[in-house]
Amino acid sequence: MKLASLKTDHPDGKLIIVSRDQARFVAATDIAPTMQFALENWSTCSEGLNKKYQSLNDGTEQASEPFDSQLLCAPLPRSWQWLDGSLFLNHGHLMQQAFHLDPIADADKYPLVYQGAGDSFLAAKDDIVVADLKHGIDFEGEFGVIVDAIPMGSSAAFALSKIRLVVLLNDISYRALGPREMKTGFGFVQAKGATAFAPVALTPDELGEHWQNGRVCLPLQVERNGQLFGQPHGQEMHFGFHELIAHVAQTRPIKAGTVFGSGTVSNADPAKGQACISELRAKEMIQYGTPKTPFMQQDDVVNMNVTDADGHTLFGAIQQRVTVANTREKL
């Protein structure tokens, strides 16, 4: 099943069902007004949503309309809890090698994770509005999942059964601000911008054989200003999403609608490129002793996309332009 949210006057938007080929959509209003509502009432909503999805795909859904991703917000426009991991260990290894950092102890035993701002997610084509280009503006191509309620102390296997949706996201990061915050031990606050999401969320079954052991086993294609930047594969994720969820759930119950991120997708094979600029800069540091590729500048554009074997987009594309906020008139 493919779900998305239409932009409305309300910050939670309006839930819609999108056809498999992303040609048409139908409102889900009679079943669930919002994505958050659907997630909180999955056991009573999912059958009805699925029926509409089938009739939409069969061409028998009378009320369907042409799909236009410009009209959408993030599939879940805001979340009560957004927990972002760093589960591709290759990314950390490169960073440590480039910047002569001590390795993070036990990063292969306990998933790295921080809590980010979920109060207002960006739509797939929203501008990246930054305070200052000197902050080292970077993107991070990631997979994510949105879950049902999961009690404290749940196992990874149970958590896997509660993953309701898979998403594609851009974790916007300010690299000049990250190292100081990491050194405090308190994690990223200033160093992270609002996270952007591809327009369409998929139930795991929609990925077929590409959903394996809590991982999205597909390449994530990233372009910067129209040039291929990387196509790292989701399979190299060291922990599955279910293991990240169980790690967090060890001391807290998880509410329906909580979002978990994989961290930037990163592969050991250099031919796969990378899903964030800082990783390329790390490789340049290692090779040349200095980074060469600049971070994002005014009007730079990042694209992210994931396609099936036939080249069809699965989540719809992320396409974001960088722009500087007008903060000259300081409040």
Add this chain to the structure above:
Amino acid sequence: MKLASLKTDHPDGKLIIVSRDQARFVAATDIAPTMQFALENWSTCSEGLNKKYQSLNDGTEQASEPFDSQLLCAPLPRSWQWLDGSLFLNHGHLMQQAFHLDPIADADKYPLVYQGAGDSFLAAKDDIVVADLKHGIDFEGEFGVIVDAIPMGSSAAFALSKIRLVVLLNDISYRALGPREMKTGFGFVQAKGATAFAPVALTPDELGEHWQNGRVCLPLQVERNGQLFGQPHGQEMHFGFHELIAHVAQTRPIKAGTVFGSGTVSNADPAKGQACISELRAKEMIQYGTPKTPFMQQDDVVNMNVTDADGHTLFGAIQQRVTVANTREKL
């Protein structure tokens, strides 16, 4: 003005106005159904709320009812963003001395802050339900503020004008899990439980001369199992709340209803005691070479209260008992 929220079937509860002496309350339903609504519509709601507060204090509010803090949830029962600082530097100094840690660089220049779980705050008398007593169960007595919307790049002075409410809170912490998470640089996730709030939120004017430069200048009285544990004073906060807010707002806009915490209240004068167990244990480490005071055990109770010159409670009291979650039947 004193505001609180009645427990209902809905996770946001129902906004009520509480008389200054906390003897009576009246529903705010006709003005704002929930605290979040009031915060998002402060400019149109606050006058009406204030009028009701006046008539409640004058004894002319016909619809008023006897106040019972048992019927309440947290004043803001959940928040889209909860950012907890560590702004009493004495606490960090003691920790570093006791555990031979390197001092956190520039902690006097940049406020320490991590993002916590705001999806479900605890009421003042809710049990502290923990997964495992071995996690080192601790309380942290803190002041907090709840703000209106604040644009990215706002100054501390502007942020000060957007502080709508002051609260008293217990930041429940799992000390055995904190050091590993701090060392990763990603901050606290497993190491923090749901935060509990005293029943009543105050507009800053309600504190009179005790609200100074973005600080609550009053002692916070903490008891463990009925014994005084500390009464550290809010005045020693190194940064004002407005400075913490401006720090965070440097790279993100702040939504109405965002909650900021002071970190555990801590004073240089040992006679003031402490607002968390780990600080007493740090003092014991320094004095005796080993901690003597155990963390919270099953059925241990923590109380927190702040009173005016006449001994009247300002926020109502926090009183929480520790209990272990039944996770024996693992899911």
